[in-house]
Amino acid sequence: MRIYMDTSAIISSITSEANGPAVRKHLDAAVLKGAILVTSVVAEVEVKRTSQKIGLTKSDVENLLSRYEILPLTPKIADFAGWLGAPEGLEYLRSLDAIHVATAKMGDVDYAITFDKKQSAAFRDSGINVEEL
Numbered sequence: 001m002r003i004y005m006d007t008s009a010i011i012s013s014i015t016s017e018a019n020g021p022a023v024r025k026h027l028d029a030a031v032l033k034g035a036i037l038v039t040s041v042v043a044e045v046e047v048k049r050t051s052q053k054i055g056l057t058k059s060d061v062e063n064l065l066s067r068y069e070i071l072p073l074t075p076k077i078a079d080f081a082g083w084l085g086a087p088e089g090l091e092y093l094r095s096l097d098a099i100h101v102a103t104a105k106m107g108d109v110d111y112a113i114t115f116d117k118k119q120s121a122a123f124r125d126s127g128i129n130v131e132e133l
Contacts, residue, residue: 001030002038003037003038004039005113006043006112006113006116007042007047007100008119009023009113013064026113037068038071039070040100040103040104041071043068043100044070047065073099077106080102080105081103084101087121088121093122097122101128109128110129112130
């Protein structure tokens with residue numbers, strides 16, 4: 001099983017945010033069953049940037065990211081993201097959100113975890129299930 005985690009889910013998994021305990025419990029159980037955690041190189045950058053705001057050390061971040069298969073931004077992913085339409089009810093899908101969706105789609109994931117409502121809709125519109133935690 002392959003689980004795509006966007007930045008909001010990764011950060012939630014290590015903080016005391018409201019969703020944190022549910023994410024940790026879900027991921028721990030999934031990993032015990034052999035699941036592979038997947039994310040985009042975009043999330044790697046976003047997590048590193050956010051870590052400076054929330055006080056994580058470089059070592060903490062490297063340890064966290066070592067749990068993930070980090071997929072590169074390939075030309076195929078960039079093309080898919082560039083042409084990805086906005087989900088119904090949204091006027092526009094932000095570029096980084098489109099890259100997350102395209103990476104998950106090309107990364108052959110079973111489902112995604114995100115706490116971003118717009119991105120959640122975009123995952124679903126692209127045929128990717130979203131786990132609600």
